[in-house]
Each structure stands twice: as structure tokens, then as C-alpha cells.
Amino acid sequence: MNAYQNIKLWKYILFAFAVVIASGSLFYTNYLVRNIARSERTRAQIWAMSMKQVISADDNDFLPYVFAVRDSSIIPAIVTNEKGEFQYSRGLDSNRTFIPPIPDVVIEKNAPRYDPDYFKAELQTMKSQHEPIKIILPRGYWLIYYKDSALLSQLKIFPYVQLSVIAVFLLLAYTAFNSSRKSEQNQVWVGLAKETAHQLGTPISSLMAWIELIKDKFNAEEDPLVAEMENDVKRLEIVADRFSKIGSKPKLEEHFVFDIIEDFVNYFRIRVSNSIDFEVTGDKNLVAGLNIPLFDWVIENLLKNAVNAIEGKGSIKVNIHTNKTKDQILIDIIDTGKGIPRSKFITVFQPGYTTRKRGWGLGLSLTKRIVENYHNGQVFVRDSELGKGTTFRIILKNIRQNG
Structure with a gap:
């Protein structure tokens, strides 16, 4: 397994670990929500029992205790009769709910009024x-009828808000880290490439001088081997x-694509093998606009890849x-x-990926x-079939077409 595949494996492991944490957070929050919901159901039932006791109570001395129990339950609720007609409400917006008229009391001009749309929406919820x-x-x-308290409603959405914030933070952190890592890789690439070019310069100059010497000494101007x-x-x-x-912006010049590729082929x-x-x-x-040395390198790499993929003829x-x-x-x-x-198809373009025993x-x-x-x-893998072959495709901008 190469370095790139190791990194990819670790990414999968970290992603799986993040999924476990997220799942655990959601599971525990849902556990709390279920417990609070059961508690609120019990409070609603106690409130219902206290309402029944208030209506049917014969002992007025006992009523203060019943009212105390009833008023301790602050869950938003609406009471209707068997016909669906409103009887009582609790915990709703006091500015939009019905205030029963009290005899001999003058209702102020700006006093709260019953809002049927609000009431209908709350009942439906x-x-x-x-x-x-x-x-x-x-x-x-x-x-x-009753609904979840504000605390329970907030608790239901809290894990999703929490996970969303964490996901955004991790995404930003990963993007920044990845960008920094790529920038560092680019600097290494550029430094290595320029140093390689510098190191090649001296032996190439020497080889050119030796070839000229061979031509003069052995009169080999027309020798095909030379x-x-x-x-x-x-x-x-x-x-x-x-x-x-590498690392500097190359100059692109207009060239006939066919001629450049044919010359290199x-x-x-x-x-390579005659087979x-x-x-x-x-x-x-x-x-197309091409930089010949670099574009020849592209064709060379793709042709070498194709040659290595062919086993035999x-x-x-x-x-x-x-x-x-x-x-x-x-x-x-x-x-x-x-x-x-x-x-x-995508992995083959990653640094370090190779199917050969030797190679970078x-x-x-x-x-x-x-x-x-x-x-x-x-550039991408356009098509491939195991045992039959592969097609790589390069797409360039067409500057002009002659003829």
C-alpha cells in the first residue's frame, strides 16, 4: 500500500470516527428528549386531573391545593369539549388568546383580543x-391538547445545530490545512524540479562536447548511430x-497539434518494443496554445503508461x-x-499511485x-475495460482551424 493509499485509509478511519461521535451525540440527545417528553406527559396528565377536580370538587377548602398543583404545570395547553369548542387555555401568548368577559368590568380599548388564526395554528400543532x-x-x-415546552423543542434541534457548527468548523479547518499542505507540496515540487534541471546541465553539456569530438575524430557526421x-x-x-x-508560467505559442504529437510519436x-x-x-x-517541452512531456507520460499496460503485442x-x-x-x-x-479512474492521477513494482x-x-x-x-480517463484497453482524453482550447 503506497503513501497516498495510507492517507486515504486514515481519512476513512477519521470519517468513521466522526460518524460514531455524531451518532452517539444524536442517540444521547434523543434519549434525553424521550425522558423529558415522558415527564411532560405526566405533568399534562396531572394538570388534566387537577382540572377535573376543580370542576367537580365539592370541598371548597381543598381547592387551593388543587389550584396550586394545576398552576405548577406550565406546559402550553388548550382544552376543548367533545364538540371541539374551546374551553380553556394555558401557556399561550397572552396577547393573542381569548380573555373571557368579566361582569361589570370595562374592557380597555387596547386590551388583548382573541386571535382565531393563532389559536387554530396552536391547536393544530x-x-x-x-x-x-x-x-x-x-x-x-x-x-x-398540549405541546412540547420551549426547552424540549430547543433540545430536539440542538444536536443538529451543534453538528452543523462542528461540520462547518471542520470543513474550514480541513480546507485551510489542505491548502497549506498543497502549497508546501508545490514548493517541494518546484525546488526539486529546478535542482534537477541544474544538476542535468553539466553532464548534458559534456555529452554534447563528446559527440562533436566523435564526429571530428572518426569522421562520423553521417553515422546514424551518432x-x-x-x-x-x-x-x-x-x-x-x-x-x-516547473513553478514558472510557461509561454504558450500557437502550434498544429497533429504535427507536434506526430513528431514525438x-x-x-x-x-520501445517492435511488438x-x-x-x-x-x-x-x-x-492550440502549447508549450512544446511541457506538452511533449504530457504525451510521453501517457504513451509510457500505455506501453506499460500492454503485455506482449x-x-x-x-x-x-x-x-x-x-x-x-x-x-x-x-x-x-x-x-x-x-x-x-481518479486515483491514477494522485501522486504516488502506481501498479508497477518500480516507479514513483x-x-x-x-x-x-x-x-x-x-x-x-x-485530462481524464475517458473509458477503460479490463483486459481490453484504456482511453485517456486531453481537452484543449481550439484557437483556430485552417484549411
Whole structure:
């Protein structure tokens, strides 16, 4: 298991741990809510019994104690008769509920009045929350509806508010940490790349001098082996130039995409097995803004990936076409290799991911960085089937089309 997969595993473990904490918080809060709800139900039943006692009491000396019990229950409640007609209310907004008229008392002009809409809404809420408590009277019965107290209502939503605040905090913290980590990684990439370019400079210059010496000493100006050696040294120059450009904004120039890719494929094909066939097809007139050393690096990484995926005889085809509706150039690299599982379509571009015993797993990660950050394009696995092959797609902006 590579470093990236280890990090991914730890992310899953931490996420599972967070889910356990969240579930525990919700479970315990729901436990408290159920206990408080049972307590409020008991208080509502006591209040109902006290109401019945007040109505049917014969001993007036006992009434003060009954009133004391009744008034100690502050749960919002509405009492109706069997016909649904209002009889009494408690714990509601005193400015919007009915004040029974008292004889010989003049009602002030701004005194509270009965608000039927408010009353209806409160009664509907109570009916939706709890079954009413029925009290039997000498003539008929009353129904006592009640709703959760403000404390219980707040407690029900508290864990969700709490978890939302924690989630936002963790998201901000993770974003800041991830951004800081990526910035640090970028600095390491840039430093390593520039140091590599610097270290390559001296031996490349020496190799160029040795090749010139061989040409003069052995009169090998036209020797094909020396020519190939010279091509490889030039290739090393290009590689060093690539690394030197990492971290700085490259200059993009207009080039025919087909010609650039065909030139590199012609260089690449003679350096791999003869059992692999190469083909470049498509529109030759598409032009894009390219930095040649970096874009060649992209094609090289994708072709190497395709070669490594082919076990034995196979083929690699590069097809260049356009999406005219979106003004895009589409470059498909199609191989007949072993394929990629769908679950790995995104993972293959992560640093450190590789299926080979030897290798750093940086080729496709660099490819993605060069295409997206430097050429404002896209690169992704368009399609793959195990045992049949894979298609990588590069999308670039189509600057103009000639012909």
C-alpha cells in the first residue's frame, strides 16, 4: 500500500470516527428528549386531573391545593369539549388568546383580543405532536391538547445545530490545512524540479562536447548511430528545460497539434518494443496554445503508461478531433492494454499511485498538473475495460482551424 493509499485509509478511519461521535451525540440527545417528553406527559396528565377536580370538587377548602398543583404545570395547553369548542387555555401568548368577559368590568380599548388564526395554528400543532388527554365529566368529556415546552423543542434541534457548527468548523479547518499542505507540496515540487534541471546541465553539456569530438575524430557526421545519440542528448536538454519551467508560467505559442504529437510519436516508437504498433490519426489543421517541452512531456507520460499496460503485442492509437459546439480539441490516446478498474479512474492521477513494482507514481500526476495548470485544459480517463484497453482524453482550447 503506497503513501497516498495510507492517507486515504486514515481519512476513512477519521470519517468513521466522526460518524460514531455524531451518532452517539444524536442517540444521547434523543434519549434525553424521550425522558423529558415522558415527564411532560405526566405533568399534562396531572394538570388534566387537577382540572377535573376543580370542576367537580365539592370541598371548597381543598381547592387551593388543587389550584396550586394545576398552576405548577406550565406546559402550553388548550382544552376543548367533545364538540371541539374551546374551553380553556394555558401557556399561550397572552396577547393573542381569548380573555373571557368579566361582569361589570370595562374592557380597555387596547386590551388583548382573541386571535382565531393563532389559536387554530396552536391547536393544530398540539394535535400533531401528542394524543389528547381525555377527562370524563358528569356531562360529556373534555380533551386536553398540549405541546412540547420551549426547552424540549430547543433540545430536539440542538444536536443538529451543534453538528452543523462542528461540520462547518471542520470543513474550514480541513480546507485551510489542505491548502497549506498543497502549497508546501508545490514548493517541494518546484525546488526539486529546478535542482534537477541544474544538476542535468553539466553532464548534458559534456555529452554534447563528446559527440562533436566523435564526429571530428572518426569522421562520423553521417553515422546514424551518432545521429541517434545526438537526438537523445537533445532529448535530455528538453527534459532539463521541462524541469526548469516547473513553478514558472510557461509561454504558450500557437502550434498544429497533429504535427507536434506526430513528431514525438515518431521519436518515441523506435525506443520501445517492435511488438507495439503506433498510429496518429485525425484533423491536421487544429491549432492550440502549447508549450512544446511541457506538452511533449504530457504525451510521453501517457504513451509510457500505455506501453506499460500492454503485455506482449498491442497497439497505441492517438486520435485528434474537435468538439465544434464547445470549440475544443479532443486528443484520445487509446491502448490495448490490461485496462483500469472504474474505481481507479481518479486515483491514477494522485501522486504516488502506481501498479508497477518500480516507479514513483508521478507521471500521470505531472501530466494532470501540466495540462490543467499550464495549458488550461483537462485530462481524464475517458473509458477503460479490463483486459481490453484504456482511453485517456486531453481537452484543449481550439484557437483556430485552417484549411
